Amino acid sequence: MINKLVQKIQKTNAPIVVGLDPMLKYIPKQITAKAYAEYGETLEGAAEAIWQFNKAIVDQTYDLIPAVKPQIAMYEQFGIPGLMAFKKTVDYCKSKDLVVIGDIKRGDIGSTSSAYAVGHLGKVQVGSKSYYGFDEDFATVNPYLGSDGVNPFIDVCKEEKKGIFVLVKTSNPSSGEFQDRLVLPEKTDKNMSTPSEGTGSITYTNDNRPLYELVGEQVAKWGAECMGDSYSYVGAVVGATYPEMGKVLRKVMPKSYILVPGYGAQGGKGADLVHFFNEDGLGAIVNSSRGIIAAYQNETYAKFGAENFAEASRQAVEDMITDISQALASRK
């Protein structure tokens, strides 16, 4: 699937992914009104509105883009009907030959992580038969639990030729609380595992690294054994809002695709993104959610009006592609 993703990025010349993270406030009134008329102001009504909204945007953009990234939380909040809209969206996007990155940020241990992996990327066994649960192409994974949490996903990816993006440095303001903390090198850890009394001094060898870098190194290790033709199917998530860290992490994980959230509404710009890419112009895929799907609510695209919200999304996709292409073309 990483090969397909790379090929589609090359074919569309668009290293971007549209985040299908619908909130009801983004959905034009004509769509919610119709859904509520049919299902009432219910979870089913909300799910129908989300689905119709997604479908219109996908229909207007699928030829321009390689991939979509539905954020499952935005569906899960509407309970079972919401998750049915998630599944319908995944299936529809796949029928349009889009690569689907399930932004699920799951992570647990052992058999539990296996269950998530099976449910989202693989097939579950029921007696003598097997079934796909949600069947995304990629999933995002939280690394806090270590290899026990990630390896079950990798096992399923190998079998199904799918992939994951591991959270390394997230785009939010407080991501540094833990991710940026400087960690002692492992050899020092070992020296220190016997408690020492009072104060002393240790040699600082410039090896202290922020936690996100350690996680990045681990992603590179996990990924080394999971190579597609040119890139690994174990990728990473690094926020557009931290371009300097992206520059470092690009080198730490040369063969990992980086999924870059935080463009647009969260503040990231095309010029911030160039260091997330490799010299070959590949290696990164930039996500925009609100900036695309709610484009018609933005002053720049107000002329489209709520009636033509999907056309506004198409224009926003084209502008995003131009922004990133120009930034890449003008990098030294």
Place this chain on the structure above:
Amino acid sequence: MINKLVQKIQKTNAPIVVGLDPMLKYIPKQITAKAYAEYGETLEGAAEAIWQFNKAIVDQTYDLIPAVKPQIAMYEQFGIPGLMAFKKTVDYCKSKDLVVIGDIKRGDIGSTSSAYAVGHLGKVQVGSKSYYGFDEDFATVNPYLGSDGVNPFIDVCKEEKKGIFVLVKTSNPSSGEFQDRLVLPEKTDKNMSTPSEGTGSITYTNDNRPLYELVGEQVAKWGAECMGDSYSYVGAVVGATYPEMGKVLRKVMPKSYILVPGYGAQGGKGADLVHFFNEDGLGAIVNSSRGIIAAYQNETYAKFGAENFAEASRQAVEDMITDISQALASRK
């Protein structure tokens, strides 16, 4: 809800929680056969088997225990029908007045974390109406994204009088990969944020702490403003498999309830658990999943047979309560 949890623990004298993490291989043939006869070997058939299995165990144990902890991954792997069985299980356990801890390990940022919080603990707005999605009493939360990921849960908890358990030190073998890494104290971080050249030395003040301790300190901070009568409704997850770390974390987070997985099948014993509790005999709730729900498959309870699997679970619950009570009674 933390007050209700504490009261129920005191009333049952059982600081334990039964992990409803059904795998098909735990479910006796008479149940799967009946479910497959009705629904076929389908996702619906698996979901029906899980539901009937859970119901029988809950019916046999609800009077002995304060709480259950369904692990959503085990349901999610069966797609939408699996999640419907999850919802049915949550609702049924609540009808039996059990406190339901949704083991969902979600964590994202801002509006996305809000969506998870709303979907699992709160109400979502649809037009002029509002609905509960899954409606657990507590949820487990992953801290890797920092306060931006946790605060939206806390906001919903305040409104709904519910609670969370934040992952601090997980029970799995590889949890140390990131969680145990020694982190430099923050003042040193600041000194180091300007790049320094070559090697140098820093003063080691014994303040280097493992990451899990920092997360624990943050849990204590988050929890301080979320107090129930005697404990905070911001709790922590600390694995039974790391009793020494539990001892330290108990002191770091004196007012946080600790949810302790890893008892039984994962290797934790009653004697390992005493340091997770405060002097008042409260402050911890110990989870067992496979050890209870699949007790009949264990040699100790083989005499019950697959026919009486739920009675075997009841006996396993009673034995677990005795084990922990004795350990607590005999601690110095």
